[in-house]
Amino acid sequence: MRHILRRHEYVADDWRYFPQEGGGAGGAAASDSDALIVPLADFKADRASWLSRTGPLGVRIAPADKAEDLADDLPRLSLIAVTFPSFSDGRGFSQAEILRTRLGFKGRLRAVGAVKQDLIFYMARCGIDEFELAAGEDVEEASRALQRFTVAYQPGDPAVKLTRQRFFA
Amino acid sequence: MYRYDDLDQAIVDQRVAEFRDQTRRFLAGKLSEDEFRSLRLRNGLYIQRHAPMLRIAIPYGLLSTRQLRKLGDIARRYDRSFGHFTTRTNLQLNWPKLEQAPDILAELATVQMHSIQTSGNCIRNVTADHMSGIARDEVDDPRPYCEIIRQWSTFHPEFSYLPRKFKFAVTGSPADRAASEVHDIGLHLKRDAHGRIGFKVFVGGGLGRTPIIAQCIREYVALPDILSYCESILRVYNRYGRRDNIHKARIKILVKALGIDPFRAEVEADWAASRATSTKLDPADVERVRAFFKPPAYEALSDIDAAGGREVEFQAWYRYNTREHKVAGYRAAYVCLKKHGENPGDITSDQMDAVAELADRYSFGMVRVTHNQNLLLADVRQQDLYTVWQRLKGLGLAMPNIGTLTDMIACPGLDLCSLANAGTYGVVKQIQQQFDDLDYLYDLGDIEIKMSGCMNACGHHHVGHIGILGVDKHGEEWYQITLGGSANGFTALGEVIGPSVRQNDVAPTIERIVETYREIREDGERFIDTVRRVGIKPFKESAYASHPAAA
Numbered sequence: 279m280r281h282i283l284r285r286h287e288y289v290a291d292d293w294r295y296f297p298q299e300g301g302g303a304g305g306a307a308a309s310d311s312d313a314l315i316v317p318l319a320d321f322k323a324d325r326a327s328w329l330s331r332t333g334p335l336g337v338r339i340a341p342a343d344k345a346e347d348l349a350d351d352l353p354r355l356s357l358i359a360v361t362f363p364s365f366s367d368g369r370g371f372s373q374a375e376i377l378r379t380r381l382g383f384k385g386r387l388r389a390v391g392a393v394k395q396d397l398i399f400y401m402a403r404c405g406i407d408e409f410e411l412a413a414g415e416d417v418e419e420a421s422r423a424l425q426r427f428t429v430a431y432q433p434g435d436p437a438v439k440l441t442r443q444r445f446f447a
Numbered sequence: 448m449y450r451y452d453d454l455d456q457a458i459v460d461q462r463v464a465e466f467r468d469q470t471r472r473f474l475a476g477k478l479s480e481d482e483f484r485s486l487r488l489r490n491g492l493y494i495q496r497h498a499p500m501l502r503i504a505i506p507y508g509l510l511s512t513r514q515l516r517k518l519g520d521i522a523r524r525y526d527r528s529f530g531h532f533t534t535r536t537n538l539q540l541n542w543p544k545l546e547q548a549p550d551i552l553a554e555l556a557t558v559q560m561h562s563i564q565t566s567g568n569c570i571r572n573v574t575a576d577h578m579s580g581i582a583r584d585e586v587d588d589p590r591p592y593c594e595i596i597r598q599w600s601t602f603h604p605e606f607s608y609l610p611r612k613f614k615f616a617v618t619g620s621p622a623d624r625a626a627s628e629v630h631d632i633g634l635h636l637k638r639d640a641h642g643r644i645g646f647k648v649f650v651g652g653g654l655g656r657t658p659i660i661a662q663c664i665r666e667y668v669a670l671p672d673i674l675s676y677c678e679s680i681l682r683v684y685n686r687y688g689r690r691d692n693i694h695k696a697r698i699k700i701l702v703k704a705l706g707i708d709p710f711r712a713e714v715e716a717d718w719a720a721s722r723a724t725s726t727k728l729d730p731a732d733v734e735r736v737r738a739f740f741k742p743p744a745y746e747a748l749s750d751i752d753a754a755g756g757r758e759v760e761f762q763a764w765y766r767y768n769t770r771e772h773k774v775a776g777y778r779a780a781y782v783c784l785k786k787h788g789e790n791p792g793d794i795t796s797d798q799m800d801a802v803a804e805l806a807d808r809y810s811f812g813m814v815r816v817t818h819n820q821n822l823l824l825a826d827v828r829q830q831d832l833y834t835v836w837q838r839l840k841g842l843g844l845a846m847p848n849i850g851t852l853t854d855m856i857a858c859p860g861l862d863l864c865s866l867a868n869a870g871t872y873g874v875v876k877q878i879q880q881q882f883d884d885l886d887y888l889y890d891l892g893d894i895e896i897k898m899s900g901c902m903n904a905c906g907h908h909h910v911g912h913i914g915i916l917g918v919d920k921h922g923e924e925w926y927q928i929t930l931g932g933s934a935n936g937f938t939a940l941g942e943v944i945g946p947s948v949r950q951n952d953v954a955p956t957i958e959r960i961v962e963t964y965r966e967i968r969e970d971g972e973r974f975i976d977t978v979r980r981v982g983i984k985p986f987k988e989s990a991y992a993s994h995p996a997a998a
Binding site for chain 2: 365366375394397426430441
């Protein structure tokens with residue numbers, strides 16, 4: 279059973295990925311009420327039927343995807359999964375920032391891929407609130423990494439508690 | 448000078464703890480080589496040819512004497528009692544032990560210093576004009592804005608994993624002693640019609656494998672908006688910059704590929720969408736930082752003829768190694784790190800201590816690092832110059848060659864750097880020997896030689912009046928020569944004069960080039976102006992005149 283670090287809680291993942299973990303347009307194979315994460319391309323290809331499902335809907339975006347493409351659908355989405363393909367590809371930070379700050383997305387923002395403890399503080403400050411840890415990551419250390427710094431210069435997601443911050447939006 | 452508050456100190460202290468833990472995990476086999484490389488580089492730690500190298504940040508080149516003494520102390524206790532100043536005004540230690548790097552960082556944190564973001568694909572140490580605050584021609588002192596950029600760019604949550612490195616330079620003067628137009632973002636301080644301070648913004652400059660001069664993206668960005676505007680530039684770069692090829696990953700390639708107008712349109716669209724929710728620069732924050740850069744307590748003095756009646760040697764030093772100051776009775780004095788026989792930018796621990804003592808006594812306890820790899824005592828009373836000169840002379844730091852041909856920039860090259868294709872120090876010594884006659888150097892006047900041991904161009908060879916680039920040809924070290932580059936106020940890239948030459952031919956080739964200049968120059972014409980007037984052809988002909996054509 280896959281687990282997710284949701285803030286500081288390590289919990290069983292209640293979401294399934296389409297298509298490899300079942301589900302289909304309109305929820306053919308999985309139950310219509312299952313929480314399902316769909317790749318952006320699939321979502322775009324059959325938007326109306328995905329949105330007609332009764333279960334919670336999430337979309338997974340790849341590094342080259344434009345987060346803005348989801349602007350109109352954000353109120354209907356419960357989760358967006360942002361992909362970090364490697365330790366060095368930081369496009370997901372901008373996607374998260376655009377979704378949270380510019381577009382005001384209120385649902386869950388999940389990091390998937392190279393989700394390592396040394397990146398988690400940056401991810402959380404950009405508004406990511408759940409982490410599908412990379413294989414081999416130590417859960418305790420990853421959880422502690424959410425609080426690795428108690429201060430920061432820039433504005434960021436207020437969910438990351440800081441004792442001091444210099445610049446504000 | 449800026450002094451850390453609780454927030455600044457907590458950042459560096461927590462960073463030391465983080466890096467100590469990362470090093471521990473690496474040594475315990477819990478972090479892969481690749482992952483640790485990315486983490487250690489963004490903390491300035493390289494693994495070089497013979498040993499690790501630690502690059503210590505000296506933000507906009509400013510050091511207190513306490514910091515300089517600490518650098519000397521660290522070099523003595525953790526290294527071989529010397530350091531090397533770079534063209535980003537940082538200090539490199541060439542022989543530290545990897546497992547001691549966290550201890551060195553902890554030592555640095557005690558004097559409000561760090562190695563944060565001195566390498567890696569993130570925003571690097573911001574540089575400024577070394578004459579900031581004392582130049583007569585400046586619109587405003589760039590250092591407060593550099594400090595604000597330093598803070599804002601430190602561990603930026605969105606922009607710490609960029610496609611490639613990203614460099615800022617800020618200049619307050621049209622003379623642009625910060626070479627801002629060969630930076631990813633160059634900021635020129637300017638005032639609008641109401642006298643409000645802001646910036647003309649340049650983007651997409653850089654040297655390296657593909658040298659490109661920056662282009663103006665916006666004529667004026669008001670001070671409160673500068674961080675959000677830079678965030679929009681960085682966001683467009685972070686999203687669309689190439690990540691498939693390290694040699695095409697700098698922002699200059701993106702700007703060139705899109706064209707400046709479409710690139711500007713992307714940035715403006717992002718800014719329009721994000722400005723309301725982006726980082727604002729609060730005037731109170733600006734004032735807080737500005738207060739740290741108030742002029743020191745100058746005495747009310749008059750200018751004097753400090754060199755009159757003194758020995759010729761002092762007069763030469765006064766003329767070449769000191770600079771005009773905007774306050775009467777003061778001058779800026781170079782601490783020359785270009786003595787013949789020494790490697791450019793190198794300084795020993797003992798010299799660091801001695802310079803700190805001089806600065807405490809004669810220059811308000813401050814020292815500046817210049818991007819030309821010298822130090823500067825910025826605020827010396829003219830009446831003290833003779834004493835300062837005597838002391839510097841005793842330290843081997845008073846060679847009166849600043850601005851002349853042997854005030855060369857050189858990266859460490861193949862002697863130390865694992866990226867290099869060819870040595871630089873051997874060529875430096877040859878040039879120093881070939882041009883060891885000061886009268887000859889003075890006759891040649893202002894000539895900037897800049898040399899890099901590989902195309903990464905740490906030695907800024909593209910913008911040298913004479914540029915020298917080390918290349919590897921079938922395992923041999925050869926050198927390509929360019930002419931006509933410059934980066935100060937009028938930015939131009941040098942033109943390659945022809946085939947590269949062997950190591951032993953570099954100095955003789957340069958002599959033939961400057962002899963040609965002596966023959967064809969007009970009255971009072973500087974070398975670079977002659978090159979601009981006549982082009983490279985006459986130099987090209989003479990350069991290869993008396994030795995067999997190279998391969």
